[in-house]
Amino acid sequence: MSSVAPISQQIWDMKYRHKSADASAKEKSIEDTWSRVAKALAEPEKNKAKWEKRFYDLLKDYKFLPAGRILSGAGTKRKVTLFNCFVMGNIPDDMSSIFDNLKEAALTMQQGGGIGYNFSTLRPKGAPVHGMGSDASGPLSFMDVWDSMCRTIMSAGSRRGAMMATMRCDHPDILDFIKAKQDPGRLRMFNLSVLVTDAFMNAVKQDEAWELSFEGTHYRTLQARELWDEIMRATYAFAEPGVIFIDRINNRNNLHYCETITSTNPCGEQPLPPYGACLLGSVNLTKMINDPFEKTAEIDVTQLDQVVRDAIRLMDNVVDVSGYPLSEQAHEAKAKRRIGLGITGLADALIMCGIKYGSDEAVKQTRDWMSQIRRSAYLASADIAAEKGSFPLYEEEPYLNGQTIQELDKDVRSAIKKNGIRNALVTSVAPTGTISLLADNISSGLEPVFSFSYTRNVLMPDGSRKAEEVTDYALRLYRRLKGNDAPLPDYFVDAQTLTPPEHVRMQAAVQEYIDSSISKTINCPEDISFENFKNIYMQAYDTGCKGCTTYRPNDVTGAVLEVKPEKSNDPQESLPLNEPFSKPEDSFEAGGIVYMTKPLDRPGTLPGQTYKLRWPESNHAIYITLNDIIQDGRRRPFEIFINSKNVEHFAWTVALTRMISAVFRRGGDVSFVVEELKAVFDPRGGAWVKGKYVPSLLAAIGGMIETHMIQIGFLPTPEITGDDVEEVSVAASSNERGPLHSLLRQCPQCGEAGLIKSEGCDTCTSCGYSKCS
Incomplete structure (x- = not known):
């Protein structure tokens, strides 16, 4: 992992590295992870040694990225499902x-x-x-x-x-x-x-x-x-x-x-029948481009074909290797052998070919690439069917007469007619936020680059902080090939400079070649008019999309950072759906955040909840009561009471009660209280609580407060929990193309303003936290 960005190493260690129950590492490098996964997924093959090597070569250098559950679970002998x-x-x-x-x-x-x-x-x-x-x-x-x-x-x-x-x-x-x-x-x-x-x-x-x-x-x-x-x-x-x-x-x-x-599944890329399951993986397009940033830049069709074919076989084997929570899910998966091979790094690959995301040329090139991927995927599945048999519910006549199958090349349909097909559906474009970070911070899925550069402050062992710049893969490659002083061409565009119609056009272009569906977020400016916003959904329907997800930052969905985007004098940069851009003045417009400078008034009665906390080193349970108020339509914590019969706890619980309540009553974003408490380590040692190590009693109280904040909707639900070994922050300064603005929100894991909405998922650009919503 020495050749990739430090954040990739940290993502691997935190999410995908195989570790023992005591958190000691069983794998020394990402290559060990690839070996584990390749060996596990070659198990259904007659020639295991051959396919273990092929699968390792497929995973090597991040050419193919299986979904996170496959990377973290395959070959670990844990009782987990590899389906997302x-x-x-x-x-x-x-x-x-x-x-x-x-x-x-x-x-x-x-x-x-x-x-x-x-x-x-x-x-x-x-x-x-x-x-x-x-x-x-x-x-x-x-x-x-x-x-x-x-x-x-x-x-x-x-x-x-x-x-x-x-x-x-x-x-x-x-x-x-x-x-x-x-x-x-x-x-x-x-x-x-x-x-x-x-x-x-x-x-x-x-x-x-x-x-x-x-x-x-x-x-x-x-x-x-x-x-x-x-x-x-x-x-x-x-x-x-x-x-x-x-x-x-x-x-x-x-x-x-x-x-x-x-x-559908929660992110929408997999429409599924009752008890249906989604099995996902992505081809890394950045690894398929020859002569990047040259006039001769193009995709290596031969390599792309081989990667897709091996990826289809690997994913088909997951159906047999994985565990399933319910027998009905196992039956459904094996009867249809549905898989979802997708892409990631599309925006970076376009940049490497000198093409601006969202342009006519980008749409044409994307169609060419997706056509090749679809062709290779279906031919691979037909070849496997000749060897291992078709999926059990395959019926030749109705299958070949389906709308999507009728659009395949004639020779592909002929191959299916001759051999059958192993997998009922083969393609899908899933969220790839975390695995894209793992793969050296490439652009995620089919999304544009969110930001080309940002800064994270890493907490060092001696307590000092080291500023670490995180840059997009394509930008780093450009600098390495062209020099640090070379001006960036105009095809280096990010999510903030694109219009909603450009987002929709790219979604529709990809959907044309995907038999399942795709996960895509259409980023909208905060001040887009309501009528223009509605037109996004109508355009998505009219251009063949199977669904539509938008993100418009406001005081409900997310806060705007201090640095706001400058309004362009060029109307073409802000013309949603070819209509004149104007700031809306209707009643559905959300207002700005109000930062509190004086304590909130306490109503006569407050809703609340009491939690019981048993700490192994204490003779008595601690009872934590959290009361809430409704402010601007949002429930938020207002006060806390911490009680214990243990007299040794009296002084500090009273002090903590008063201090935290005082913070809550000031309003604003008080989620930092959780992180401050969870970061407290007891030099005498923590304790294991419900199978998880908690470093101190104060950290346990912080965890209770966090649970309450999540349950009332004040905080989003974190996908992963545990104590972070670093603190991260995103600079609200300009990157090489423009300000990092408006789409960044506070991360519930590291607490920094690094959370973006992408492909229907929250992904932190600082610590790698990811939650698909």
Whole structure:
């Protein structure tokens, strides 16, 4: 790892390096990790030695990046699943089945899998419950139960995947669903997406009436545009719900003849049937470019073809090697052998070829590359089928007549007709935030480069801090080849300089060659008008996308840093969807953050919760009570009380109670209290609590406060926990192309303003923290 950026070494050590239960390392280098994974995934092969070497060469130098669960879990003999996410079974509309599904969700999440659920099958609020003489409480009330279950598993120390909840656009409770997360602290363990049909989109365009019904019973009629505007207003101001074009997904599904899809995994790149699982990996396009930054720069088609073919075989073997939380998930995976091979480093690869992301040339080049990847992937799967057999539910006629298969090259279709095909679906573009950092900080997935350069301050063993510059892979390569003083060409563009239409065009270009779906975030300026914002979603639908996710920074979705972008005098730089750019003045515009300079007033009554903390070295439990207030529609901690019967604790618990409460009452961002407490080490030693080492009693109290902040929605849910060995910060200064601004938020792990929204995931540019939402 000596040739890559220090952050890559740290990401490997923190997330993917195989370690013993006592945290001692079993692997000396990333090469050891590749050897472990290659050996484990060659196990299903007859010639294990041959394929172990092939798989090692595939992983070597980051040419292919398996999803994180494969890197961290394969070959470790741990009882873990190598699949990232699952869609759970359909929920029958009866109490017994509902709670059976809740149990299945808990078992899946206990092993770390993210889950998706369709709640459209539950009768609406107020519908009669026959035989009980009562009315239904509606699907949202049961979503609250799922949310509570997820928080319980999380507080018990389990690593938690995200949850996705979907609801059809014609369900009678759809308006409540759209607004559900606007209630402070509600459904914070969920991402929400509306299943939008073609009929609904046509009704929106024609300004027609739209009926809300359930199982043939009509409940309400409203204008389709009214409902569409409600969806758009919510995501404009609150970043949710997302939109999934569900008819397009089902119509273009290779398995249209044997399954119906009603939900996706939490990031949206894998629409899945009941009990479906997503298995992911990405080709690193930056490693495929010959003669970078020269006029002769181009992709090495031969190398790309070989990497894709070997990656398909490796991923197919994961289906047989992985564990599964539920037998239904194992059956579903093995019956269809669905995999999702994608890309990462697209933006850097375009830069290396002298092409500006979002331009006409970039769209053309991306299509050429994706066409080659699709071709190689399907041919590889057909070749494996000739050797090992097709997936069990393969039926030649309906499969070959599918919309997506009909668009393949004639010789590819002929190969499938001759050999069958091993994997029902083969391509998907997933979030790659952390593994892209691992691979020497390449651009993530199909996203543009977020920032070409930023600074992180690393805490050294002697207590001093060392400023460390982190730069994008393409920028470092350019400097190495062209010199430090060479001016950057205009094709070095980042996320802040691109317009929403350029984002959508690139998403649509990639989607054209992907049989599943893709994860992409369309970054919007804070002051984009509501009408222009709505047009992004319509453009996504009209250009063939299967869903749309946007991120507009505001006081709800994220704070703006001190350095704000300068308004350009060139209208073309800020023309969303070819309409005149203007600052909106409608009632859905979110205001700025108010920084408090005087204590908040205390209401007469406050909601709160008491936590019991047992510390092994103490004779008595400690009780921690946290009370909250509602401020600007957000629930936030207001005061704390720490009590213990141990008289030795009296003085410091009173002092801590008063100091933390004083900080809480000043308002602003008080999450730093958590990190300060969790960083306290007791020189006499800490203790093991629920299988995790906690360095001090104060750190345990900090963990309790953090848990409470997450449960009320004040903090996002961290994907990984534990004590960090370094402190990191992002400089709010200019990089080589422009200011790092507006999309950075505070990271819940390192506490620094380094959190960006990319591919539907929160990724910290400082410490590598990643949480897919």
